[in-house]
Amino acid sequence: MQASSNLAGFTGTREIVAALVGNPNCGKTTLFNALTGMRQRVGNYPGVTVERKEGKTTLPDGTNLRLLDLPGLYSLTPHSPDEAIAREVLLGIRSDSPRPDVVINVVDATNLERNLYVTSQILDTGLPVIIALTMTDMLEKQGTSLDAAVLERDLGVPVCVVVASKGEGLVELLERVTSPGNPPPPAWQVTDAVRQAISELQQYLQQRHELRERAAFAEAVSLLIQDNSALTSTPQLEKLIAATRDRLAAADVDFVTRVIEARYAWASRIVTSSKSKTSSTALPEASTTERIDRLVMHPFWGYVLFFAVMAFVFQVIFSLGQGPATAVQSGVAAVGSIAAKILPSGDLRQLFDAGVLGGMGTTLSFLPQILLLFFFIGLLEDTGYMARAAFLMDRIMSRVGLHGKSFIPLLSSFACAIPGIMATRTIGDRKARLITILIAPLMSCSARLPVYLLMTSAFIPDRRVFGIGPVTLLTLPGVTFTAMYFLGMAAAFLMAWAFHRTLLKGVSPSFLMELPPYRLPAWKTVVMQMLERSWLFIRRAGTVILSISVVIWFLSSYPKMPNAAPQKALTGSYLGQTGQIIAPVLRPLGFNWKMGVGIASSFIAREVFVSTMGTIYNVDSPDSRVGQASLGKRMKEDVNPRTGQRVFTPLVAVTLMVYYVLAMQCISTVAVVRRETNGWKWPIFQLVYMTALAWIVSFIIYHTGLALGWGVR
Amino acid sequence: MKNNDGDGATPDKPSTIRTRRRRMQLAQHSLDRTETFRTDTTGMLTRSGVSLAELKPGECGFIARLLGQSSGKIRLLEMGLTPGVHVKVLRIAAFGGPLDIEVRGYNLSLRREEASAVWLSHEELDAP
CATH class of the missing domain: 3.40.50.300 (P-loop containing nucleotide triphosphate hydrolases)
Incomplete structure (x- = not known):
């Protein structure tokens, strides 16, 4: 009371x-x-x-x-x-x-x-x-x-x-x-030599800050261990600290060790007096945790189990997440059709439909996968498996400055970088976490799939690369596809290594981590955590995604051209103009202004590239199989009016795919990185480095290809 | 954070690591002569005069002291790796990965570099 x-x-x-x-x-x-x-x-x-x-x-x-x-x-x-x-x-x-x-x-x-x-x-x-x-x-x-x-x-x-x-x-x-009562004075004892050495500092703190004796002692100890105090520093205080340190050094006292040792000695006395054995087992049997660890952390079977667990988790996220994601999208579409009845047709309806619902749909369609991923992460953490997984993966990851716990966020990024980046919260080490966030979007996410599909199916000849007898095992499009995934991974690890060696040098990495005993999961805790983290995503990332969606909608619909065909309206819009403005920058990569418009519009999400191309080339439903085939055909037929050569060659298609592997073409990711790093510094840096990387690598590939004579055809 | 910058920066510099390694190799040389093995009643091998990083799974020892000055040392001490404490290596991850050790009744994992700063002795050499 x-x-x-x-x-x-x-x-x-x-x-x-x-x-x-x-x-x-x-x-x-x-x-x-x-x-x-x-x-x-x-x-x-x-x-x-x-x-x-x-x-x-x-x-x-x-x-x-x-x-x-x-x-x-x-x-x-x-x-x-x-x-x-x-x-x-x-x-x-x-x-x-x-x-x-x-x-x-x-x-x-x-x-x-x-x-x-x-x-x-x-x-x-x-x-x-x-x-x-x-x-x-x-x-x-x-x-x-x-x-x-x-x-x-x-x-x-x-x-x-x-x-x-x-x-x-x-x-x-x-x-x-x-009624907690007053705390007792500190019971842990330091040696007299230590006590004497710090008494002057303690008395100064006691007098100047009107602290009680025990509080002054505690503050003196923490000041001497690390220069981080609640009290405002004064020159006199700093002089006293330095003098005390000198005195301790002169007396050859390892102050830090003595203090921590003294606290542990106190703890260990308390443990001895309050604990007693109840059962009379003579030899301590290996604990359940130890027995499980013999398998889970086994140098061979541990990895087998780890990859099996990962395969299961991500298979479930993919297959179970797909249904609800479609349901969310159709739900949003249903709201759109209701709105279409209520709202008068015109700008307001379009704003609501394309801007607001579009943005919300984007945010919400990530939700099923995010919920599932956080459910599994919570489960793995709560049972104690996560620490073991990090233990197994740490060697490979630490080579490039990452942490054993970076593995799961990076793997999740193959589905989508957003849950991946949010999953980096489990990484305690600040440097390792930041590097993981910076490279996560290089993993080929599912939104790149439509772009890869369109490009490979239209421009990469379906030739056999490898097979046994009549069975074709590898085709050229298949190889191209795989190469894109590996390119992303290779770039991610190279960039991680580069950041580790340059930008984030000097921050000490540590893998000091408890391997907690295995426990049955507390379901309530797991579910609550899943809901909390997902809600944070909706609230914070969702607002940014929503507002940028509205801006992109505005840019793609204005200035208004009421009677123009969709193709004209898009190319004449601010967004279309932007695409044409950036065209000169893209020309060295072999891209024309149409691809510029596609790239500009797909900042909202990479798969938008396909629908934009559909609008530009006047193809209905380019997402469908038939639509995609006819879009590919029209793109093939597109001819540069000045040179008379084809716009899209296999080389251009590959270059474009490489661009999409490496470029940060996703505002939702930018929003999440802003949220997770608490500022615009890192998302902007990431946007710049990834775009630069994409441009440079695409340039090299395109010009190497031209020099080797792959550009014609 | 700000308090880490001063201390934390040093152990990451390759030159510092190299100096430390050389210093430890020298220390190792002089201690090699005094390195001892002892098998206790339960058949566990207790080693002294080596760093924790040199222990094989199943081997154990008592902590003599921690090398280094940085915040990394404070961290190790605070996790319970204080002089006189018994540590046992349970397993080591593949390809020279981190160690899983038992200390003060719980399991702790640490990287090889971190473990090489932990110097071991017999209990009686440096009793608490």
Whole structure:
């Protein structure tokens, strides 16, 4: 009660702010969901890509509880943006978050020692702390019991045993929140030499910032470990820090090691006194996790299983995602036809139909695949398999500066770069994540398929390349197709390597990662996470996609030419004019202005190239098989009026495909990259580098082809 | 983030890595003479005078000290790899990939480069 009394508003409703802190994989998310149910809000901390989660619940005495779910962390020493933010929230120095009245520290009983490390740091903040002890049921299965009363006595703060999945202990936990009591002074002990060396700094902090002794000690320790303080730095403070460091160095004290060692020594004393063996098995048997790992992480069978799991996941995403995606599209079309009846024909209807519904349709048609992908990613993470997959793939990926966890986002990008880029959230390392985002769109996504199909079927002769007897195994179009996929992959890895060596040099990579024990998935957590991430996509990327769709619609419909044929109307529009303006830039690649219009219009999505070509060449339904064939025929017949030569040769077709492999022809991806990197810097960089790469490689291929005499015909 | 830039930049420079490697090779040379093997009651091979990266699956040792000065060292310590702690290599990924080790009752994976900064000894050489 005391903790919240200062917050009592005059309306009578009181609010307590509690922060939920704990290691990754400690059951924190399950507890958060059990406490708040659907009353949560998910967003981002401004300026960084750290997920911000907040929930509300009511305490037994009617007080409102505002629960801040901080990112999972092993330590409050800020190594990553996640940890920096958690620390700032706890210290109450973020303007976007209230200072918590109480900290609920989630502690995994099966991994007590390491979990208590961050507890010792949380206790140092001087905030009232309650321990929510999870996984006690798992511990008992391992033949060990943990005495919560002893733990409470040794820690000096309340300890509540919770089994969030069954709802056990939640009421007790909430009751304790209103009266957490004051935290004890830090119980971990440093050697006298260390204590003496830092006492001057501690006293200075105590006096200047009116800190209590324990808070000053904790702040002195964190200042000496890393130059990152909540306090404003002064020249005097910096001098003191330097002097203290010199003193420690002179006394040959490895301060960092001694402090961390001391915290662990404290944790290990607590573990020893509160844990006891219940079953009397003489030799510890290999745990279930260890037995599973012998297969899952096997140098041969581990990979076999990994590729089988990937094949299954992506097969399901493709086959199950297709149906709902079509349903979404027909749903959008149905809304369009209703709107056609209500709205008067004219600009407004067209704006709604092509701009708004078009944009929404694009956003929503990604949704089934995104939902499925996030469902599987959540499942793989929650069971503990994701860390193993990253372990297996890390060697290959780290060669080019990526992380073992980059593999799944890159694989997803073969379906669509948007869910792929969103899936990079699982990569903790900032540099590896950024490189993964930058190269993900180079993987040939499904939207490039129609372009490849149109070009190969029309211009690549159907010749046999390889076969056994009467059975043709490889044809030229098939080889071309495959080559495009491999070109994308090769470019992705080359660019990753280049970024790793140049642009993002100097950021230290790390693969320090816990391999959590296997657990049955918490379905509720998996589903909630899937819904949250998908909703974030609709809300943030959707708005950008929608607005750009409207702009593109405007550019392709104005200036108005009421009586002109669709072909004339398109080429005369601003978009068509743009295509003609950029034509000189594309001429060195062998492209004419029609292809320029196609490229300009397909910025909205690559497959739009086909329908634009259909409009320009006056073909109905170019997406259908028949339409595509007749479009191909007309494109073949197109002749350059000046030279009398054909516009499209196999060489031009290949060059165009290569251009589409490498160019960033997708505003939705730009929107998602903006969202995921929190700014325009990286999406613009990506747009520029990919377009430049596409142009240069296409130029080389076209001119090499011409020099070799492949251009005629 | 900003706090990482100063510390984190150093271990990535190839020159620094090379110097560190050379330093470690030298250290290895002098320690090779004192390198010991010991089989404990459960039949596990305990090694000392080597870095964690040189252990084979199934072998174990006690941490003597961590080399280096950067934030990477703080990270390793904070994950529980402090002097005197028992570590066991469970497995190593194919093609010289990361190691899976058991430390303080949980499984941790780390890259070979990270493991080479962890120097091992017998418990009694550097008891906590």
